[in-house]
Amino acid sequence: MTLTELRYIVAVARERHFGRAAEKSFVSQPTLSVAIKKLEDELGVTLFERGASEVAVTPVGQRVIEQAQRVLEETAAIKQIAAEGKDELVGPLRFGAIYTIGPYVMPQLIPLLHKRAPTMPLLIQENFTAKLAGLLKNGELDLILLSLPFSEPGIVTQAVYDEPFRVVVPAGHPWGKKTRIPAADLCAETLLLLSSGNCFRDQVLQTCAGAKRRANNGIQQSLEGSSLETIRHMVASGVGITVLPATAADAKTAQTRLVAVRPFAPPAPSRRIALAWRRSFPRPRAVAAVRDAILACSLPGVTLLPHASPTV
């Protein structure tokens, strides 16, 4: 049984005439006759009573044809569904970001993307890189925003922007008068850091480790804060100093006057932020839309990388 055969019997039932039905079906009359005979043989029933100059539908034929019409309608619905799903910017996109990016990008990104792709709601989740990577791989997330380096089999990444680190000290701290802070200077200070599991923590430690090698010094102490915002509060209250990504450091908050934000002296440490998705994820245009929207956000201090190539 084929859908074509079903279309044929419906046509004959409508026209009650093989020749006319063939015309309407854009095939020759013998094609139609043969196909219908084949279907009748397969079903083991006679669908049409062929009288000279008149074709009548048998009672079984009537029921078969009604059912055939139902099949054809449901088939048309498949095309309809596919057509609706064709636009990659339609349908929810499950989007994840690491804790140290989400709070500073999402507030700008969400309204912008909602304007650009109103039929693509974002389902957003913040978590650690490792957790997001797992969700991405098993298909519970479609796209994640994280910090490089990141490499997983089957996952494509594409850099979006570079984000320099900033030194954040309490207002009145002596460094507040310096224009640029050398990385090595940090090693002698009490640094407030995120709890382990956050990649940014490791990046800051690496920065100091790199500086340490050159300066032969060590970080004396590092208190742990649960989020960048908590850490900034801690800095504002004079507990210590910290290093924050530019988007977090430059964010305007109530504590803005209680802290001083200073850039590093070259070579300024930074992190490279990238999007990551499954190589097989079938909505490249959705990814591109998110990427373009991120690039269009005015993120303080970052260097946009609009021409970065995707990397496996």
Next chain:
Amino acid sequence: MTLTELRYIVAVARERHFGRAAEKSFVSQPTLSVAIKKLEDELGVTLFERGASEVAVTPVGQRVIEQAQRVLEETAAIKQIAAEGKDELVGPLRFGAIYTIGPYVMPQLIPLLHKRAPTMPLLIQENFTAKLAGLLKNGELDLILLSLPFSEPGIVTQAVYDEPFRVVVPAGHPWGKKTRIPAADLCAETLLLLSSGNCFRDQVLQTCAGAKRRANNGIQQSLEGSSLETIRHMVASGVGITVLPATAADAKTAQTRLVAVRPFAPPAPSRRIALAWRRSFPRPRAVAAVRDAILACSLPGVTLLPHASPTV
């Protein structure tokens, strides 16, 4: 889009593995891959995300596959309907008989056929030959029982039995003592006949006309009765004599003692009763079942013709 392709995507969605889905579908893995790619191209959407060692269904794919399952279910229903309609002895048979046969055959035929083919209800109708022929030709009846000769384009007839005519006279009538009545004797009598339109009336008149040619006599008078039963009542009450088919004449009724039934002298006039159906009517076994059932009825005086061939 083909039903086979739909079966394939449903299989892959079930197995989440092309190779296993191919096995379950009894085709090779490349066959499946190619078919699914073809469908995806046709629909313009990606149905499956192929990751190494895992196949995931895309959101559109999910909806397409659910719809595909619906299509396949409806398709299975067609086979179901056909299978149910396959038995020709299932489903109503629209059956007609002329006025002069129906009342004498149906009472025996209906219960017998109900026993033999309980799933084939008879929708019965009595009428004149001409009316039944019209209904048969335009498909409002499937099968009719009538008296030959009968010839219509596209209609097949098959004789079932020969039924001799009988002379019916009031009790006490002088012919009651005769064993056999020559047809020519009728011409001098007042004959009670059916109204015109009944083929039996014409057959009786023809019988007498034939006898008349030999005997040079004419029927003096013919009163019209609306049915054979009415006519028999009229004979019983002495209004006249009549000619009835054997099944009508020999039927046991309250008037049995008030009339005498006598056979004709050879050559005994008779009528040949036949079934008629459209040449294209697709239930020959249903026709055969009715025919066999009629032959199995104990109809008084008739000569069964179990080996008569169908005639166009």
Next chain:
DNA sequence: TAAAAATACTCCATAGGTATTTTAT
């Protein structure tokens, strides 16, 4: 005789197979 469906045959598109390559783990 005319009109319609069935049949005969021919052809080619394509569904399906086997062998192989590509890809990702």
Next chain:
DNA sequence: ATAAAATACCTATGGAGTATTTTTA
């Protein structure tokens, strides 16, 4: 290195065509 899907290529079924015959009104 292994497992899975994709690709390449070949074959054969059968869908569709034209021409013709059969059938019936």
